[in-house]
Amino acid sequence: GLLSKSRVVLSVSSHKPYSLYSSFSTSRAKVMTTPPNNIFDSIRADEIDGVLNHTVDRYDGVIISSKALPTDVVSFQTILGSSIQFWKENRRRGVWLKVPIEKSVLVAPAVEAGFVFHHAEKDYVMMNHWLSEDENRMPLNASHQVGVGCIVINNGKLLMVQEKNGPLRGTGVWKMPTGLSDPGEDLYEAAVREVFEETGIETEFVSIINIRQSHTALFGKSDLFFVCLLKPKNTTITMQPAEIAACEWVNAEVYLQQGFFKKSPIFGVVNQQIRQVVSAVAADPNWVVIPDNEREAAASSSPSSEAVGTDIGAVKVGVNPLTSKDLPVPSLVVSKLPNGIRPGESVVYHFPV
């Protein structure tokens, strides 16, 4: 071998966050390998002469330390070549290399050495190199964007917008407020945020009505689009003029019977569900939306009155208080709960329990 293996310093890393990743990993990921932000049971092996500082994950994958990367191309080429030889001799199956943007001169020599791209964020590009003869089992990058569409119902009317940009510009077509979720944002939060940003209406998230999946999103990716039911807390629209050309409380049938939808079987199903929801909400004695002017009048005469009608669907850490009886139609409510088996909380969308 290139290097004396007796000089390898191995010690079990103390960095072992418990992860449930494998409970929903691909076949690929289950076998190989754990990428750099998820190093558990990794072995430190970063004191070997002539080999780039790195750790080894439990799937025999190598994670090169970004901090210790040289900044000049010739040094990098030399040590990368000897490192790859060392890892092959040690039967490592693949290598992860995160190149920070300030060291982007290292991208081209990494490609020369056999690395390909995996994913990128603003300030780095992740590359990897499968060394084994077996099928490449390194996990894939993110596959989906997540969008929300918002059904906000007030006395038989839906909160609707016309967009200033995009393919519907100038068509006069009414659409529900929509948007993509921000990184790290729960989709129920995205729904509340998008409605407020576009229309100035504050809402409570109630439930998910249906979900559309397609594979025609930007950059060859897929998207999941969640149609959500929300209850308004106020009624006076403050339109966002940069994006929105018109915003009104629109009669539900005016929205649903637009010619635009007539051509689309997929909207046919979605709109049939929306019609059911509108009709169920109209019959629901708990779904009371007090117009802003009435609420203000009531507030001035009686300062202790409730700001809004019955408060349903508020999300807190705990099981959502909704029961089937309270929900106007079958749909998925949200509960935010501690993970228990690992730190933090998750959100689950479920039928009322």
Next chain:
Amino acid sequence: GLLSKSRVVLSVSSHKPYSLYSSFSTSRAKVMTTPPNNIFDSIRADEIDGVLNHTVDRYDGVIISSKALPTDVVSFQTILGSSIQFWKENRRRGVWLKVPIEKSVLVAPAVEAGFVFHHAEKDYVMMNHWLSEDENRMPLNASHQVGVGCIVINNGKLLMVQEKNGPLRGTGVWKMPTGLSDPGEDLYEAAVREVFEETGIETEFVSIINIRQSHTALFGKSDLFFVCLLKPKNTTITMQPAEIAACEWVNAEVYLQQGFFKKSPIFGVVNQQIRQVVSAVAADPNWVVIPDNEREAAASSSPSSEAVGTDIGAVKVGVNPLTSKDLPVPSLVVSKLPNGIRPGESVVYHFPV
């Protein structure tokens, strides 16, 4: 200006696929800009001396042609500098640069010129450069991975596995078959595929029972995990030995009462739903699973007999035939339908209509 604007050749591109992207775009994307795989209403402007070949999207964004990129660094630096000056003078708001892996020497000079990374796939890295003084409104990259967990019910028992790798290795914990969806794969397909790959059991997708969202996936991304109900078409397990340590039809309560779950409020809700489903399926006269040995015996004596019990939940292009009456519990069925307003089909998960 650096270049005579009178020499700009502008012609409307014939490449205008209709897109509904903006119906679920972010605020960012609505204003700026259309990225390279989604060029509609773009203007060809690729015959200007001293400027990289490019198109301009409807949001005043520049898309550099990858094919016309020079391969040597000095030529690229020169023309990129003069191009950026030209685009600034023409009030372009941002620039997209897709660097094919075989031209990776261009990454470092692009960074020098102000580009950052946006996303990457195996054979390219996408970079961009916001030129405007306004807030950067270029769309974000994909945010989620999508996983499925599969509840397969056969006479009060659930199809369960123990994994060879990952954090549950060696613990004896039973879990449902799980996996990530492949690129471009619908989640109902992923559920059927994962069950078959891990256990050899063929299934029909019936419905989505609940959805978990978390923000602790690989590479700092989020994930959506769909718990799906499936009906088995056969009963003889063929375990996949590379990933799976054990696979059995397990009594539902043996699974649900595992100590592993006791610590987890989030699994508490998920498991409560699973318990409801198991109980509803047990009471459902339509949910008949014929054991392989009985089916084979019946087939040999009567060759025209049905291979499986009542066929529910099969997905075809059209509205799913399920009605509330047929579904054991409230859950989201799947319909695959033509988009109508644009080419292709989408899948919608919805309550039975």
